[in-house]
Amino acid sequence: MKYVEILRQAEAALSACGVEESRADAWYLFSHCFHIDRARYLMRMGEEAPAGEAGAFLELVGRRGKRIPLQQLLGTQEFMGLSFFVDSHVLIPRQDTEILAEAVIREKEKRKDGPLRILDLCTGSGCIGISLAVLLGRGGHSQLQVVLSDISPEALFVADENIRRLGCGDRCRTVRSDLFESLSGQRFHVIVSNPPYIPPAVIEELSPEVRDHEPRLALDGGSDGLDFYRRIADRSPAFLEPGGVLWLEIGWDQAEAVSALLKDGGFTDITVKRDLAGKDRVIRAALPPLE
Numbered sequence: 670m671k672y673v674e675i676l677r678q679a680e681a682a683l684s685a686c687g688v689e690e691s692r693a694d695a696w697y698l699f700s701h702c703f704h705i706d707r708a709r710y711l712m713r714m715g716e717e718a719p720a721g722e723a724g725a726f727l728e729l730v731g732r733r734g735k736r737i738p739l740q741q742l743l744g745t746q747e748f749m750g751l752s753f754f755v756d757s758h759v760l761i762p763r764q765d766t767e768i769l770a771e772a773v774i775r776e777k778e779k780r781k782d783g784p785l786r787i788l789d790l791c792t793g794s795g796c797i798g799i800s801l802a803v804l805l806g807r808g809g810h811s812q813l814q815v816v817l818s819d820i821s822p823e824a825l826f827v828a829d830e831n832i833r834r835l836g837c838g839d840r841c842r843t844v845r846s847d848l849f850e851s852l853s854g855q856r857f858h859v860i861v862s863n864p865p866y867i868p869p870a871v872i873e874e875l876s877p878e879v880r881d882h883e884p885r886l887a888l889d890g891g892s893d894g895l896d897f898y899r900r901i902a903d904r905s906p907a908f909l910e911p912g913g914v915l916w917l918e919i920g921w922d923q924a925e926a927v928s929a930l931l932k933d934g935g936f937t938d939i940t941v942k943r944d945l946a947g948k949d950r951v952i953r954a955a956l957p958p959l960e
Contacts, residue, residue, distance in 0.1 A: 672703070673714040675723055679730045686734035694739050695730065701743055702726035736877035749800040754830050758823035760887040762796040765944050766863055769918050769951045770800045772942060773861055776914070777805055784812040788855075788908065790848060790862035790901065792817040793887055795828030795841075797861055802840040816855070818846045821886060848897070849904045856910050863918040864897035866890040894920060898927045902934035912958035921948035928952060 670678075676699050683691035700706065702725050703718065718726075729742050740746040740761045746753050748762035749770055755761055777785060785805070789798030795817050802815040815837075817828050825843045832841045844851055867888045872880055879888070890896050898917065905915055915936065919927050924941045931939050936954035944950035 670718055670723060671715055672710060672718045675718050675726065682730055682734055688733060694733055697739060697743065698729045698733065699726060702729065737882050738878045741882065748796040749804065751800060751803060751835060753794050753796050754827060754834060755794050756827060757882060758821065758884055759794040759827045760883055762794060765950055766797065766918055768942060768944055769861065769863065769916055770797050772951055773801055773859060773916055774804055778808050785810050786857045787815045787859045787861065788857040789815060789817045790860060791864045792819045792828050793824050795831045797863060799831050799835055799837060799841060802837040803835055806837065806840055813840050815841045817841060817843045818852065820845065820847045848900055849908055852908060856908055858910050858913050860905050860909060861916045862901060864901065866894045866897065866920050866923060868892060868894045894923060895926055898930050902930040906935055906956055909956045911956060913956045915954045917952045919949060919952055924949040924952065
């Protein structure tokens, strides 16, 4: 079968399975399996495709047709300009979450003197904490330390692999912990988290890629989606330095409820940032400094 024929067959198959970006996904899988870019494809599209690569490609197309996420099939997802390893045990990094990482970087780039200790709760792939370690490290933070925490050992395996791939082991370490349970006695200047925040009823309405193939542990925020925010608002002051800052990703309709929880937890200067679609996405809250 010729290159052009096999690619068109894949596009049609994915479209028939309801994959929204069928042409784009077919191309990404095609390029991955045949190690070919657009220019080379245009020159060789009429040639016969090697049987081995063709078989591997069609097998991946079949799996994508079952709505397994493209990123899990390719094993990678870009976040903050960095390439992260992902698998079925972690939430796939989203562009919306870059708003959280960018906000922390902008704030902390102004403070380059002295230690900077950051905790990334519910780290998953490690994309937030590792991005902060890499990019703030490039920006001159020589005394930077980032702790990546998650309850899932499988997620921490992924985070450790990303630490290795991105070469930031001198600034990052992972800890298995149910939120703060294994962090006794430690204090941080920044705590950042994208916790599970979707109610179970809403999860059932999500796309098959998310509902059936991303870890429920990373999605389910309890009946109202606020379970993790309650625990973080209650416990995090004991793990923040005076004047420390808490950054949280939130659902588009959760700003008011989460802000109230943080206020009750003793936080001040609570602000909400919106994503590119104009929806509430990130909350920043500060712990008052010692007087």
